[in-house]
Amino acid sequence: MTAPKYRELADMLVARFAHAPVGSSTPSERQLAEETGVSRMTARRAIDELVREGLLTREVGRGTFVARPAVSVPLQLTSFTEDMRARGYAPSSRLLHLGGIPATEQVAAVLRIPVGAEVVLLSRLRLADGMPMAIERSHLRADLFPGLDRYDFGSESLYRVLTEEYGVRFEAGEQVIRAGIVRDADADTLSIPHGDPVLELVRTSVSRGSVVEWTTSTYPASRFELSARIAPVTVQGSVPRSALRVRD
Ligand code: 16G
Numbered sequence: 325m326t327a328p329k330y331r332e333l334a335d336m337l338v339a340r341f342a343h344a345p346v347g348s349s350t351p352s353e354r355q356l357a358e359e360t361g362v363s364r365m366t367a368r369r370a371i372d373e374l375v376r377e378g379l380l381t382r383e384v385g386r387g388t389f390v391a392r393p394a395v396s397v398p399l400q401l402t403s404f405t406e407d408m409r410a411r412g413y414a415p416s417s418r419l420l421h422l423g424g425i426p427a428t429e430q431v432a433a434v435l436r437i438p439v440g441a442e443v444v445l446l447s448r449l450r451l452a453d454g455m456p457m458a459i460e461r462s463h464l465r466a467d468l469f470p471g472l473d474r475y476d477f478g479s480e481s482l483y484r485v486l487t488e489e490y491g492v493r494f495e496a497g498e499q500v501i502r503a504g505i506v507r508d509a510d511a512d513t514l515s516i517p518h519g520d521p522v523l524e525l526v527r528t529s530v531s532r533g534s535v536v537e538w539t540t541s542t543y544p545a546s547r548f549e550l551s552a553r554i555a556p557v558t559v560q561g562s563v564p565r566s567a568l569r570v571r572d
Pocket of ligand 1: 402403404405406460462480481482483484525526527537539541
């Protein structure tokens with residue numbers, strides 16, 4: 325059975341607005357009908373669908389706009405694969421780079437290894453239902469994870485490989501979130517305009533007392549929001565660690 329015409333049009337619009345910033349205006353029913361050759365009635369139904377699904381919002385007398393960030397990124401020690409599956413998206417990756425490099429001073433300090441020691445750099449474009457979501461650059465300790473290049477990170481989950489093949493047990497993590505401007509090469513990879521704002525989530529995760537991963541995830545700021553569960557402080561007298569700190 326083929327999908328009804330309005331649904332086909334709605335799906336086409338979902339793809340078209342996938343990278344549009346929140347608040348950008350979308351074509352009217354009349355423009356859509358003219359552009360695609362469907363009736364105005366079909367155009368209206370397609371827009372109605374997307375309004376119902378929350379992708380678009382209609383403002384009386386003003387028009388229709390891209391509504392809210394498509395994805396809310398949780399602040400938990402979960403993997404991209406798990407996050408996207410939990411939202412009903414099919415996760416995938418495009419491998420941008422996988423190879424050994426000598427640790428710079430910064431990498432060495434974060435991973436607590438000597439400067440110049442080998443680390444594995446894994447760079448991936450992360451996609452959900454085929455749509456680019458983020459670029460992730462992971463630095464991993466080569467001594468703890470020999471032979472990482474045997475895995476196909478175009479389809480594999482890094483966390484699955486680390487836990488199941490290398491016995492990693494994630495026990496803690498720290499995530500720093502900062503705003504930035506997209507690098508030109510990343511803009512092309514993410515299909516967003518040069519100079520657009522991005523959110524960078526920088527994660528270190530710890531297994532058996534060692535820092536095993538230092539990953540920077542670059543998300544287009546216009547399409548994402550961050551959410552975190554907040555819990556009351558339970559330990560008497562403990563001071564919560566500052567979440568907001570001045571950047572060097
Ligand atoms: C998440 C993590 C990232 C980790 C990746 C593993 C954030 C901000 N970052 O994206 O540090 O490397 O998951 O994903 O959530 P994978 O197991 O799907 O490869």
